[in-house]
Amino acid sequence: MDELDSALVRMLQEDGRRTNRDMAExxxxxxxxxxxxxxxxxxxxxLTGFHAEADLAAIGRGLQAVIAVRVRPPTRAxxxxxxxxxxxxxxxxxxxxxxxxxxxxxxxxxxxxDHLHAVVLEKLAKRPELADVRTSVVxxxxxxxxxxxx
Numbered sequence: 001m002d003e004l005d006s007a008l009v010r011m012l013q014e015d016g017r018r019t020n021r022d023m024a025e026x027x028x029x030x031x032x033x034x035x036x037x038x039x040x041x042x043x044x045x046x047l048t049g050f051h052a053e054a055d056l057a058a059i060g061r062g063l064q065a066v067i068a069v070r071v072r073p074p075t076r077a078x079x080x081x082x083x084x085x086x087x088x089x090x091x092x093x094x095x096x097x098x099x100x101x102x103x104x105x106x107x108x109x110x111x112x113x114d115h116l117h118a119v120v121l122e123k124l125a126k127r128p129e130l131a132d133v134r135t136s137v138v139x140x141x142x143x144x145x146x147x148x149x150x
Contacts, residue, residue: 001046003027008037009046013146016050016097044096061109063130064093064138065116069124070102072131079103083127091119 001009004027011023024034041047056062071082079097086095086106094107110116116135124133 001149005046008041010148012038012047014052020136040063042150054064058108060111060137063090064107064109064141066136066138067104067106067108067120067124068102068132068134068136069106069130070101070132071103071127071129073129074103078129082127085127089119091115091125097120102132112138 007027008023011018011026020035020038021031023038024031027034038047056064069082071078082104083097085093086092086104089108091110092109093107093109097103098105107117108116110119116137120133120135124130140144
């Protein structure tokens with residue numbers, strides 16, 4: 001990636017709906033050059049997709065929590081099966097598979113504390129491989145919109 005590619009990635013991370021013409025004008029390049037560079041970034045896997053970000057509270061999921069989970073036995077099959085289970089849960093926002101004391105950190109978004117309680121007791125705790133679960137309510141969340149190359 002050169003400086004032009006980095007600038008295009010930054011611009012699209014800031015606003016994925018930005019037009020090709022607008023980016024080309026800001027960068028001082030031809031629209032055809034801009035379009036080809038963006039296509040190349042998609043083909044090479046640098047740009048993996050575009051999405052709309054929703055306000056979780058506005059869609060009825062105003063309470064967020066991070067749930068630390070340990071499963072037993074810690075085998076590949078058990079971890080992959082549990083991850084597949086988590087991916088199917090509508091409350092799950094993101095899943096981190098870890099090393100260390102916990103096997104997973106699960107970010108959930110739910111209606112309220114009753115809903116969170118139900119997720120932990122009626123969904124997670126019923127799983128036979130679950131060895132430990134700890135839940136922390138999220139007071140605030142920040143995600144960087146622009147991440148530059150290393």
